[in-house]
Amino acid sequence: MHVLCTGAGGMIGRKLTAHLIKEGALGGRPISRLTLLDIEAPEIPAGTGDRVVTADVDLSMLGAAARAIADTPDVIFHLAAVVSGEAEIDFEKGYAANCGATRGLLEAIRQVGDYRPKLVFASSIAVYGAPFPEAIPDDFICAPLTSYGAQKAICELMLADYSRRGFLDGVGIRLPTIAVRPGKPNKAASSFFSSIIREPLAGQEAVLPVGESVRHWFASPRAAVAFLVHAAGLERERLGPHVNVTMPGFSCTVGEQIAALARIAGPKVAARVRREPDALVERIVSGWPQNFHARRAAELGFVAEKSFDEIVRAHIEDELGGSFVK
Amino acid sequence: MHVLCTGAGGMIGRKLTAHLIKEGALGGRPISRLTLLDIEAPEIPAGTGDRVVTADVDLSMLGAAARAIADTPDVIFHLAAVVSGEAEIDFEKGYAANCGATRGLLEAIRQVGDYRPKLVFASSIAVYGAPFPEAIPDDFICAPLTSYGAQKAICELMLADYSRRGFLDGVGIRLPTIAVRPGKPNKAASSFFSSIIREPLAGQEAVLPVGESVRHWFASPRAAVAFLVHAAGLERERLGPHVNVTMPGFSCTVGEQIAALARIAGPKVAARVRREPDALVERIVSGWPQNFHARRAAELGFVAEKSFDEIVRAHIEDELGGSFVK
Numbered sequence: 001m002h003v004l005c006t007g008a009g010g011m012i013g014r015k016l017t018a019h020l021i022k023e024g025a026l027g028g029r030p031i032s033r034l035t036l037l038d039i040e041a042p043e044i045p046a047g048t049g050d051r052v053v054t055a056d057v058d059l060s061m062l063g064a065a066a067r068a069i070a071d072t073p074d075v076i077f078h079l080a081a082v083v084s085g086e087a088e089i090d091f092e093k094g095y096a097a098n099c100g101a102t103r104g105l106l107e108a109i110r111q112v113g114d115y116r117p118k119l120v121f122a123s124s125i126a127v128y129g130a131p132f133p134e135a136i137p138d139d140f141i142c143a144p145l146t147s148y149g150a151q152k153a154i155c156e157l158m159l160a161d162y163s164r165r166g167f168l169d170g171v172g173i174r175l176p177t178i179a180v181r182p183g184k185p186n187k188a189a190s191s192f193f194s195s196i197i198r199e200p201l202a203g204q205e206a207v208l209p210v211g212e213s214v215r216h217w218f219a220s221p222r223a224a225v226a227f228l229v230h231a232a233g234l235e236r237e238r239l240g241p242h243v244n245v246t247m248p249g250f251s252c253t254v255g256e257q258i259a260a261l262a263r264i265a266g267p268k269v270a271a272r273v274r275r276e277p278d279a280l281v282e283r284i285v286s287g288w289p290q291n292f293h294a295r296r297a298a299e300l301g302f303v304a305e306k307s308f309d310e311i312v313r314a315h316i317e318d319e320l321g322g323s324f325v326k
Numbered sequence: 327m328h329v330l331c332t333g334a335g336g337m338i339g340r341k342l343t344a345h346l347i348k349e350g351a352l353g354g355r356p357i358s359r360l361t362l363l364d365i366e367a368p369e370i371p372a373g374t375g376d377r378v379v380t381a382d383v384d385l386s387m388l389g390a391a392a393r394a395i396a397d398t399p400d401v402i403f404h405l406a407a408v409v410s411g412e413a414e415i416d417f418e419k420g421y422a423a424n425c426g427a428t429r430g431l432l433e434a435i436r437q438v439g440d441y442r443p444k445l446v447f448a449s450s451i452a453v454y455g456a457p458f459p460e461a462i463p464d465d466f467i468c469a470p471l472t473s474y475g476a477q478k479a480i481c482e483l484m485l486a487d488y489s490r491r492g493f494l495d496g497v498g499i500r501l502p503t504i505a506v507r508p509g510k511p512n513k514a515a516s517s518f519f520s521s522i523i524r525e526p527l528a529g530q531e532a533v534l535p536v537g538e539s540v541r542h543w544f545a546s547p548r549a550a551v552a553f554l555v556h557a558a559g560l561e562r563e564r565l566g567p568h569v570n571v572t573m574p575g576f577s578c579t580v581g582e583q584i585a586a587l588a589r590i591a592g593p594k595v596a597a598r599v600r601r602e603p604d605a606l607v608e609r610i611v612s613g614w615p616q617n618f619h620a621r622r623a624a625e626l627g628f629v630a631e632k633s634f635d636e637i638v639r640a641h642i643e644d645e646l647g648g649s650f651v652k
Contacts, residue, residue, distance in 0.1 A: 091491065129567070139459075139467045143486065143568050150487035154480050160469065161476035165417065241455070242469050 001026060002033040004073035006059060006105075007080030009038035011181060012122065012224050016077060019225050021045055021052070026075060027233040037068060038080065059101035065108035072115050075232050078105060079122045084148035085188050091147060098151035106158055110167040119159070120231045121172040123244060125217060127153040128289050135291040138246060145287055156244040163236075163243050171231045171239060176219040176249030176304070180315035189284040193218070196254070197261055197312055200272035203325030209278035212255030215290040219249045219304045220314040230302055238300065248304035250311065251291035260308040264316070265324055327352060328359040330399035332385060332431075333406030335364035337507060338448065338550050342403060345551050347371055347378070352401060353559040363394060364406065385427035391434035398438060401558050402445045404431060410452055410474035411514050417473060424477035432484055436493040445485070446557045447498040449570060451543060453479040454615050461617040464572060471613055482570040489562075489569050497557045497565060502545040502575030502630070506641035515610040519544070522580070523587055523638055526598035529651030535604035538581030541616040545575045545630045546640040556628055564626065574630035576637065577617035586634040590642070591650055 003026060007013045017036060025031055034052045036042045041056040057064050059080055069076070080101060087094030102121070109117060128136060129145035142153040156172045163170040181194040185206075192209055193216060199206035219227075227247050239245075252260075262270035294302075305311050316324055329352060333339045343362060351357055360378045362368045367382040383390050385406055395402070406427060413420030428447070435443060454462060455471035468479040482498045489496040507520040511532075518535055519542060525532035545553075553573050565571075578586075588596035620628075631637050642650055 133465075139469075141465045141467050142483075143465075143570075144483070145490065145567055147487050147491070150483045154483050157468075157470070157476045157480050157483075161473050164471065165473070241471055244469075 001029045001031055001074040002035070002071065003031050003075045003077070004035045004037070004068065005077040005079065006037045006057075006068070007078070007122075008036035008054070009040060009042040010079060011183070012178065012221065012228075013038065013042070013077075013079050015221050015225050016079070016228055017042070017045065019229065021048055026229065033073075035068075035073065059104060060096040062104075065101070065104035066111070069105070069108050069112070069117075072112060072117065074117055076105075076117050076119045077122075077228055077232070078102065078119060081122070081152075082148075083188065084124075084126055084146055087148035087151060088146055094147050094151055098148065099154050102155040103158060106162045106168070110162065116166065116168055118169045118232055119171070120228055121155060121159050121170060122228070123152045123156055123172045123174045124149070125174050125176055125246065125289050125292070127156065127174060130287045132289055135251070135293045136246070136289055137293045138296045160241065160243050164241050169236050170243050171234055172244035173227050173231050173302075174244065174246040175224055175227065176217045176247055178221055178224050179218045179311060180319070181221065182315075182319045189281050190288075192281070193254075193257070196257060196273050197315060200261060200269045201265060201316065201320060201324040203272075205272050205274055207276045208254065208258075208273050209276060209281040210254060210285055211277070211282070212258070213253055214282075214285055215251060215253045216285075217249045217251050217289055217292055218308065218311060219247065220311045220318075222314045222318055223249075223304045227302055227304075234300060245297050245300060245302070246292055246294045248294045248297045248302050249292065250305050250308060252308050257308050260312050264309055264312050266326065268326065269324065327355045327357055327400040328361070328397065329357050329401045329403070330361045330363070330394065331403040331405065332363045332383075332394070333404070333448075334362035334380070335366060335368040336405060337509070338504065338547065338554075339364065339368070339403075339405050341547050341551050342405070342554055343368070343371065345555065347374055352555065359399075361394075361399065385430060386422040388430075391427070391430035392437070395431070395434050395438070395443075398441050398443065400443055402431075402443050403448075403554055403558070404428065404445060405448045407448070407478075408474075409514065410450075410472055413474040413477060414472055420473050420477055424474065425480050428481040429484060432488045432494065436488065442492065442494055444495045444558055445497070446554055447481060447485050447496060448554070449478045449482055449498045449500045450475070451500050451502055451572065451615050451618070453482065453500060456613045458615055461577070461619045462572070462615055463619045464622045486567065486569050490567050495562050496569050497560055498570035499553050499557050499628075500570065500572040501550055501553065502543045502573055504547055504550050505544045505637060506645070507547065508641075508645045515607050516614075518607070519580075519583070522583060522599050523641060526587060526595045527591060527642065527646060527650040529598075531598050531600055533602045534580065534584075534599050535602060535607040536580060536611055537603070537608070538584070539579055540608075540611055541577060541579045542611075543575040543577050543615055543618055544634065544637060545573065546637045546644075548640045548644055549630045553628055553630075560626060571623050571626060571628070572618055572620045574620045574623045574628050575618065576631050576634060578634050583634050586638050590635055590638050592652065594652065595650065
């Protein structure tokens with residue numbers, strides 16, 4: 001089978017790519033070809049021969065989507081997006097990259113005719129806006145309070161309608177905040193959720209800009225890849241017309257994150273978290289979802305971590321080769 | 327003030343126009359100019375002098391929206407849409423007319439700069455898709471099962487985001503099924519909700535294609551005009567960031583509709599309803615919303631009929647000059 005991945009150069013895209021290459025198959029069918037697209041062509045992983053093709057593509061450009069799917073891939077992972085901070089700063093770029101490119105992709109698929117690929121769309125819990133109930137149920141309104149969230153919600157509606165009309169088999173998965181992200185801290189307001197685990201395990205100090213009672217919804221990068229792969233294998237009939245699903249995750253407070261770190265790596269590592277409250281970050285984060293009842297995802301067989309300890313361990317295993325700076 | 331109305335030639339557009347001309351003002355401010363747009367230019371009502379301008383405009387055409395708002399109207403009623411049946415039959419036309427035209431209008435407004443009109447958007451309870459709770463609350467997910475519903479829900483998301491970003495002051499009102507519609511029965515699956523009242527009052531037989539236990543959510547054309555006018559006067563601060571609101575209505579069964587007709591017009595009139603079950607119509611209607619808890623609309627001061635008797639009386643007063651065929 002031929003698999004296409006957009007946004008393949010991003011953090012999740014790279015991990016999905018590595019998984020697909022390692023498995024060599026998706027849903028029990030061998031992958032004969034893997035096409036990796038991003039604004040800058042992703043690197044071709046070593047030793048993959050001619051099975052893997054990469055290209056630099058801006059899907060918001062006219063005709064780019066039609067070219068991207070010209071050889072009718074069987075499964076498309078559509079991960080390409082401008083992140084929330086950038087979509088909020090650059091209004092036009094956000095709509096072009098997050099709505100325009102997705103619309104272009106759906107339209108290109110529709111216009112092929114007699115072609116109905118599986119399309120897995122990476123959505124986000126950013127489709128939800130406050131005020132929230134204590135835990136957000138599957139039938140809660142998507143009324144986002146960021147442009148990024150609005151763009152993801154618009155894509156979800158298009159995906160569901162194109163799927164209902166039979167132009168493709170779409171499934172949209174609303175990803176939790178993915179932690180622990182590998183790499184360096186960045187300017188995203190959510191950066192600290194990862195860095196308070198990642199930096200201490202690397203022997204470095206991390207700054208915590210919010211109170212320990214702040215609660216949020218997490219899954220590991222490993223779980224995110226598993227969501228994408230599981231989504232690609234979901235049968236149309238099982239999914240029904242409501243193709244967008246909130247992924248499972250683990251809800252915990254920042255204090256519980258740090259306690260998990262202390263349990264696994266010891267109090268000396270956990271002591272590398274420095275409290276430095278930042279009113280702006282506090283305010284931004286206060287508008288984010290804290291907890292979900294992701295019942296439908298569980299019924300559909302999606303699985304996430306059941307403790308933050310598991311998420312810390314996944315990071316140590318997947319990113320640190322099993323060890324850390326004591 | 328200058329008021330612009332798109333879709334002004336439709337049933338609600340004509341009634342809104344008549345109301346605005348009769349009042350000569352909106353929210354206490356005199357209307358100096360009223361621009362009426364539709365695919366075919368609406369008629370200029372008699373005796374309005376040069377205050378009323380009409381034009382034929384297809385807002386889905388490139389540049390049409392920019393020309394439509396070139397003289398920066400203070401209030402825009404955006405009613406133009408392709409109806410649900412047509413949007414389901416003609417996929418491309420539905421997206422062009424219902425999404426493309428609205429996006430074009432929002433973008434044209436944004437690009438003027440230093441211009442922040444009030445924009446009242448006519449949305450619909452078609453944004454909701456089954457399964458439903460017994461009564462749909464304000465925080466229920468918009469997961470439509472028609473292309474029309476998807477298009478309205480996408481417009482709602484854009485309207486909220488453009489409003490949040492300060493490009494305009496939007497308010498989206500989710501209209502109930504409007505009954506009793508004047509005119510003739512049409513091929514819409516919902517046509518019978520009006521015709522079982524309208525035809526008997528005109529001395530004609532009406533066909534009821536569903537069982538009497540079918541429940542639905544109604545408001546009169548008069549109430550719809552009142553919703554639009556009230557929405558135009560809502561203050562930004564009072565509305566907050568969630569600018570799309572389910573309008574109030576009255577939930578009743580088809581049997582209760584007919585009972586109201588009998589109470590007001592007598593059993594002989596009500597006996598003009600002929601039962602002729604149609605499995606297709608039964609199936610379509612079974613996926614429609616039946617009842618709402620429209621609490622937010624009530625808090626914001628929107629008012630609808632409190633019985634179906636009131637809706638029947640509104641039809642007799644507004645369309646039949648107070649009398650009917652006994």
